[in-house]
Amino acid sequence: MCSVCGDSSSGNLVGVRRQSRSAGGITPKKWRNRISGFHYFIIFISGSFCSGLMFALLNYVPSYRILPQRVAPHYLPDGNFLQIADEVKVLEPYLSAIRIPASFDDSVKRNKNEHDTNEQEALSSLKVAIEMKQVGKDDKALRLFQHALALSPKHPEVLTKYGEFLEHNQQDVVRADHFYYQALTVNPSHSEALANRQRTAQIVEHLDQKRFEGLDKKRNALSSVHASNAALKRAEKEAYIQHIYHSVGIEGNTMSLAQTRSILETKMAVDGKSIDEHNEILGLDAAMKYINATLVNKNDFITLKDILEIHRRVLGHVDPVEGGEFRRTQVYVGGHVPPGPGDLSILMARFESWLNSEQSFVMHPVKYAAMAHYKLVHIHPFSDGNGRTSRLLMNTLLMRAGYPPVIIQKQHRHKYYDYLQIANGGDIRPFVRFIADCTERTLDLYLWATSELSNPIPLLAQELNGVPLINNFEQESVLEGSGTGGTIRIDVI
Template sequence: MAASVFKAALLSRFNFPSSKYWFQVNMNTLTLVAVFALGVMFTCIVSIMTLYIQKEISFMEVDRTKEDLIANRRKILEKSQKFVMVPGESQLSVGDTELSVDPAAYLSPAAETSKKKNKDANTLEALGALHAAVEMQKSGKHSKALKLFSHALALDPEHPDILNHYGEFLEETERNLLDADYHYSRALTFSPNHMRALENHQRTSPIVDELDNSLLKRIDQKRDDLLNTPDSSSGLRRIKKEAYFQYIYHTLGIEGNTMTLAQTRTIVETRMAVGGKSIMEHNEVLGLDAALKYINSTLVHRIGAITFEDILEIHRRVLGFVDLFEGGRLRSTQVFVGNHIPPGPSEVQLLMKDFVRWLNSAESLSQHPIRFAALAHYKLVYIHPFSDGNGRTSRLLMNLILMQSGYPPVIIRKQDRAKYYDYLQQANEGDVRPFIRFIAHCAEQTLDVYLWATTEHRTSIAELAQEDDGKTIIVDQQNCCMGG
């Protein structure tokens, strides 16, 4: 009782609320505090997420910038490769895996400025020489005009005006329509909208095509005449045997092999070493001999498509005595050859598949065999699928196509090496017709020598043994030094 009275008095004195009321008041306060705390936490989380997202966006923009730079660099490389020229003999030489770096790529800004000034000065001097050449041409002084045109081209070989004027000079004065059309075409390579060059090219191109077709028809007639020669002809047998040795000698000579014709013949016939020559040069002779025998005994008379494996097998034999590991294998590293950058190793497999597809397409097979063979030669050289032996393999593939069409295989003579690379360079600059024309002339020369040697009153083919007499061919017959 007393306790109850004391409690009542205490509550009355200090005015304490009832327990229920006190609980309700404190719950409202706790709710407000909790809401405030949650708001603060949410604000912090949002701020942190905002900072994180901004940082990620920044990284993405940097990555996108890098990707754009990489894409632009690839476009530049693709463009540089589009009209790059095939360099000289190093393009297909035995040592073509060596790194060759263009010092211009590492020039300082000052050196670049100096180089540009020199180029501008050369262009001004070239245009001055061009103006003088045109005046000399008008005055009838053609000899002086020719020298001035040559000087202008040496100073600036890519200037479209110089190329076009020189083409007009060749057409009007020298009556050289083929070279004139080539210079018109070259001018359009560097300046596609050059109206005067375009008009000239449109006028001369059909005439040049007619000339090329006439050449091919003449070659076809000579091929038919040779096919009418009986296999029993002693002259035919002798020239096939002699020509076989000369093919090996000349095609290796293009690559830098220093074997003489007599030494090449000795190695092929006896398998004996000759003095004063490296093991590498001996093995190159043996490898090419093996590749020729494989083509003649396996591929020439086979009906069907030329396959990717056929090309690898040819290459495997070309390098069979030189490099067993690389023979028959696509290259796995990037190579740099002069100013030419071949496709990367990751691209070679796909490019070769496309090449083989083109090789067996109806479009390709419907072309004249000489044009088809020359294009196959050029395309394979340009892809550069192997670390070594690309030139030898390309020439063997070209001759395989020709032999399947009834032509004797042609040879590119050692002394014509400069012309060979010049025409490959022209093809790489956009006009493959001069290279096709060069191969056609080689084919006609081969047929002329075959027909000369099979004439009944010819009792000797001694002239063919001369290295520089201009009469060299190779064998396509299975029972003469080709495993038959």
């Protein structure tokens, strides 16, 4: 009985517990779940509100307190970007493995020490050169001066003393004046260079003026030849081919004169040559025909549109997309960094104004054309074809003044680029004289071709290895400063 009661009481207790679980145990668990979800929602709303608040603060608070000032876009990278990276930092993880013999700082110090050593050696050589000059040993003095200049080409004392030697012992006032000018560029307060420059400037100006007068006389002599002269027509046609051959050759075209002639006369491709080399010749031919047909006899100013039309034809076969368009990227030409693309419109507008100004019109035509050539190639407004376009513009100005188109021969391209580099340094006169030399050489060839050959020009009377240069039009001259190099063959056409 007791066991029965115990069983019944135990069963009742279990039933009560089940009821308590069903009535009171489930409700707290659901409440806890609801509280957790509500907390998550509150956290999400709070985070969104804080994010929106921070975004509003960043947008409306003055930028100079929170954000750095915005920098205007540059077309050129920062100067430090173009420098060589510090080799020590770059190779630091590998120093133990590769065992660099010296640090980057030591390399810089070594270069500075080498520069100081070269300068000291140049001054020592200069001292000995002056001693040789005083005792009359000009040959040894000249070599010592050249050695000193090679060691320290921008030392004002070396430039000044070398210039004095050239002026007084070599009677080369023009080069002496150029060295005085360079010395003053480095050190404007150098007393000796300043005194020498004041003495030679007027002399050199007078010599340049006499040179231009001589060119005018030869131009007038050529102008007296009637346009219907058969020899003159042959010379003009040959000079036309020569100009294209040398102008593209300066830029690296490998076509020979005979191959250039064949392309222009037959329009047939040459085996073994690239398509671009063919197209360079055809583009220059189209540009020259445009100049002869429109600009030479144009009784008006040369405009920017005319220059773009020339360039459009120069690159018409090579790159039609870039032809007649300013470049849109930065370019680098040797040691010269041309202006950025964003400045080209302003610079070319100024160039056009200079090209048609009274100041330019009073210059001698050769000087005017040479300066126009340099200014355009210095701006370098196009991605390609700047040199060819500049030479064509120069010849356009010369032909409008009665001169024949000047031929700058490709075997003289090193001098050509050197004089352009000197002009970048501030003295354009050597480049103008170089163009004057090319002009006189071209005039001599025209005058020789239209004469009765009673007095041929000296170069054409010379022989090289027993072969007359007159009959070997592709033979290059081996004489420094001898003149034409490749001689025009007149009697073929």
